[in-house]
Amino acid sequence: MTLKKNILALRQKKAIVEKGGGDKAIEKQVAMGKMTARERILNLLDANSFHEYDLFVEHEERNFGMDDKVLAGDGVITGTGTINGAPICIYAQDFTVMGGSLGLKHARKITKIMDHALRMKVPCIGINDSGGARIQEGIGALAGYGEIFYRNTMASGVIPQISVILGPCAGGAVYSPALTDFVFVVENISKMFITGPNVIETVLGEKISQEDLGGARVHAEITGNAHFYALSEMECLDQIKKLIDLIPHSNQQKAPKVEPKAPKSLKNIENIIPADPKQPYDVRDIIYALADDSYFLEVHELWAANIVIGFGRLNGETVGFVANQPMYLAGVLDCDSSDKAARFIRYCDAFNIPIITLEDMPGYLPGVDQEHAGVIRHGAKMLYAYSEATVPKITVILRKAYGGGYIAMNSRHLGADFMMAWPSAEIAVMGPEGAANIIFRKEIMEAEDEDAMRQQKVQEYIEKFANPYVAASKGYIDAVIEPMETRGMLLHALEVSKNKDDYRPAKKHGIPPF
Amino acid sequence: MEIEKQELVDFAVTARKYKTLLTKKYLNRKPWVNPSAYEIQSIIPGTILSVFVKEGDIVSEGSQLLILEAMKMLNRIEMPFTARIKKINVEVGLRIPKDSLMIELEAVDGVE
Numbered sequence: 001m002t003l004k005k006n007i008l009a010l011r012q013k014k015a016i017v018e019k020g021g022g023d024k025a026i027e028k029q030v031a032m033g034k035m036t037a038r039e040r041i042l043n044l045l046d047a048n049s050f051h052e053y054d055l056f057v058e059h060e061e062r063n064f065g066m067d068d069k070v071l072a073g074d075g076v077i078t079g080t081g082t083i084n085g086a087p088i089c090i091y092a093q094d095f096t097v098m099g100g101s102l103g104l105k106h107a108r109k110i111t112k113i114m115d116h117a118l119r120m121k122v123p124c125i126g127i128n129d130s131g132g133a134r135i136q137e138g139i140g141a142l143a144g145y146g147e148i149f150y151r152n153t154m155a156s157g158v159i160p161q162i163s164v165i166l167g168p169c170a171g172g173a174v175y176s177p178a179l180t181d182f183v184f185v186v187e188n189i190s191k192m193f194i195t196g197p198n199v200i201e202t203v204l205g206e207k208i209s210q211e212d213l214g215g216a217r218v219h220a221e222i223t224g225n226a227h228f229y230a231l232s233e234m235e236c237l238d239q240i241k242k243l244i245d246l247i248p249h250s251n252q253q254k255a256p257k258v259e260p261k262a263p264k265s266l267k268n269i270e271n272i273i274p275a276d277p278k279q280p281y282d283v284r285d286i287i288y289a290l291a292d293d294s295y296f297l298e299v300h301e302l303w304a305a306n307i308v309i310g311f312g313r314l315n316g317e318t319v320g321f322v323a324n325q326p327m328y329l330a331g332v333l334d335c336d337s338s339d340k341a342a343r344f345i346r347y348c349d350a351f352n353i354p355i356i357t358l359e360d361m362p363g364y365l366p367g368v369d370q371e372h373a374g375v376i377r378h379g380a381k382m383l384y385a386y387s388e389a390t391v392p393k394i395t396v397i398l399r400k401a402y403g404g405g406y407i408a409m410n411s412r413h414l415g416a417d418f419m420m421a422w423p424s425a426e427i428a429v430m431g432p433e434g435a436a437n438i439i440f441r442k443e444i445m446e447a448e449d450e451d452a453m454r455q456q457k458v459q460e461y462i463e464k465f466a467n468p469y470v471a472a473s474k475g476y477i478d479a480v481i482e483p484m485e486t487r488g489m490l491l492h493a494l495e496v497s498k499n500k501d502d503y504r505p506a507k508k509h510g511i512p513p514f
Numbered sequence: 515m516e517i518e519k520q521e522l523v524d525f526a527v528t529a530r531k532y533k534t535l536l537t538k539k540y541l542n543r544k545p546w547v548n549p550s551a552y553e554i555q556s557i558i559p560g561t562i563l564s565v566f567v568k569e570g571d572i573v574s575e576g577s578q579l580l581i582l583e584a585m586k587m588l589n590r591i592e593m594p595f596t597a598r599i600k601k602i603n604v605e606v607g608l609r610i611p612k613d614s615l616m617i618e619l620e621a622v623d624g625v626e
Binding site for chain 2: 204330362
């Protein structure tokens with residue numbers, strides 16, 4: 001029976017390559033607290049759903065003693081599978097094979113699976129765990145990176161692209177994740193930087209650990225490069241599954257609809273916001289009170305915490321929430337929060353996800369550092385993103401909506417489809433104190449008791465203007481509603497906007513301020 | 515996030531103060547200082563390759579002060595205007611970060 005013999009030979013061949021870098025290297029990987037590339041894929045995908053491609057691909061480098069080096073799968077595992085039934089393409093770099101270093105064939109396996117994902121219109125997930133370019137391959141490695149970046153860009157806004165950093169990802173390698181939609185990191189395991197601690201020490205004499213320079217927490221909290229932060233690889237894989245459940249598989253589809261569920265009434269929505277506009281609260285409590293099953297998957301939880309973004313469902317359908325967070329920095333807009341919200345808005349727009357904006361913000365963050373960091377340029381991203389978006393856009397003004405921030409937070413003037421305000425809303429050109437100081441400057445200065453006059457004028461301004469009714473009288477707000485009516489209004493607004501059609505002038509692409 | 519662990523602070527946005535928490539990045543921001551024309555700072559991190567002046571010298575505008583090697587380039591640092599060298603804070607071979615104060619100047623009587 002020759003065929004039987006061939007089958008056995010195939011099994012044997014597969015078993016060898018599937019071992020990656022071999023037992024010793026695997027032991028090392030485990031000792032670092034990491035799963036192997038294959039374990040990661042198998043733990044992320046539905047049982048028995050993984051189908052591997054290009055297991056037998058080999059590198060072709062002949063220099064520097066590479067000609068007799070056998071690298072299993074050339075250091076990367078690629079294939080297709082399903083996550084909770086959703087088809088996806090995936091690749092995982094195998095650190096046990098020559099440090100997961102990227103050579104030309106390694107890159108070509110990745111670009112092949114990316115091309116496949118783009119044609120099949122399914123999400124593409126990349127698990128990064130690599131020491132970087134395979135130096136022996138020289139320009140071949142650089143070509144490989146470039147070919148990946150090009151495909152990341154082509155696929156951007158067409159299929160969801162997810163990067164999972166489960167090891168080092170340094171130098172040029174960082175730019176593939178940076179071009180993708182969502183980056184996942186894990187404490188103590190993920191490391192991302194352009195120039196590592198060694199170079200920095202050589203050039204500057206500054207000593208810094210990999211963790212402090214580009215560890216998971218740094219990217220989740222300081223740089224904003226990472227969207228999801230987990231304490232373990234298993235938690236990270238869980239987060240990916242949750243995200244995949246919520247987003248459409250391509251820009252030609254809608255997110256999968258699930259059975260609608262009422263919010264678990266965690267807190268009475270009327271009691272969340274303090275009456276004093278100077279007192280904070282956690283805006284996520286409002287989201288929990290509005291979203292189906294009180295379920296909310298927050299994106300960028302730690303970075304720019306003064307704005308909250310993430311996915312939830314209304315009537316079983318995925319929506320994106322953008323909400324000012326008075327708990328941090330009074331909920332101001334600044335460089336980072338504008339950047340964070342703008343990119344999320346563009347994601348939602350690209351993937352047919354309606355945007356719900358919850359507004360309570362006192363204005364832009366004052367300061368030299370903000371002005372010099374380009375708050376004008378960054379703030380403009382938000383105006384651009386909201387104006388450009390054609391998905392249903394719904395705003396609920398909860399409390400403060402002052403000045404430029406009122407315009408930026410999906411106002412009627414930027415094309416909001418539904419504008420609602422709670423009776424606690426204060427829609428005005430600026431806070432009452434500031435406005436009274438300018439408008440009644442003369443009266444205040446000429447008064448015998450300046451403070452008393454100022455207080456009186458501030459009070460006057462509050463009564464006349466710090467409310468939703470001036471904006472409502474001009475039609476800028478469609479309805480002033482009670483907090484308890486909010487969910488019902490949101491569901492209705494989404495129902496009405498089901499067939500929304502909104503045209504934009506034909507163009508190659510716009511020039512957003514980035 | 516561990517909201518409970520921090521204390522609410524007063525946070526001024528225009529004329530009103532709000533109770534809120536501060537982010538790590540906000541707490542770590544550097545306060546702005548008005549740059550002085552009499553302080554010559556490094557524009558890029560690098561290594562001092564040579565120093566051409568001594569403390570007390572009166573140096574005319576455009577003369578070479580030092581060479582700062584950075585990113586494989588030799589940057590000539592020149593005198594911005596005629597003045598006396600008050601203090602030199604660097605020496606040959608020293609590696610310095612960006613924005614370090616390299617040379618302090620003082621005005622010379624009769625010279626603009």
